[in-house]
């Protein structure tokens with residue numbers, strides 16, 4: 530049965546009868562509440578810090594999207610994207626960097642910057658899900674607060690400089706990674 534605001538519930542840990550506001554929600558439970566009160570849970574977390582952190586790491590490895598959405602939202606100071614939306618964006622772009630086409634792995638913090646998944650604001654400062662594209666750390670770092678037009682200008686500048694000064698192109702990604710590491 531669904532608990533209402535004024536109901537009391539006995540905690541499975543401390544056995545105290547506490548108001549339902551003292552319990553976190555659990556969608557799977559019959560009364561939609563966890564069986565331990567907030568105090569008992571916070572005590573457990575304090576006493577088992579390492580184990581809880583490990584569980585979090587395992588959960589994030591399985592589903593990295595909610596955490597990624599949270600960190601993007603925190604950076605923007607605005608709730609503008611969900612984990613599901615990020616996952617959909619990633620799949621929509623076939624897991625490739627929008628700018629350079631490198632394969633991105635959301636589950637692994639790769640040593641290679643060109644494999645690290647980030648999300649870039651196509652128009653800088655516009656915090657909307659549809660303004661995000663998956664980008665590798667190399668491209669995202671290079672683009673920073675630039676628009677695509679700004680990037681194109683930058684690339685033309687590089688090309689002009691390379692042509693005029695006869696600079697050899699660095700094609701090898703490993704060399705690029707080495708330079709940017």
Ligand SMILES: [Zn+2]
Nearest residue numbers: 540543566569
């Ligand atoms: Zn308790």
Ligand SMILES: [Zn+2]
Nearest residue numbers: 626629665668
């Ligand atoms: Zn890239």
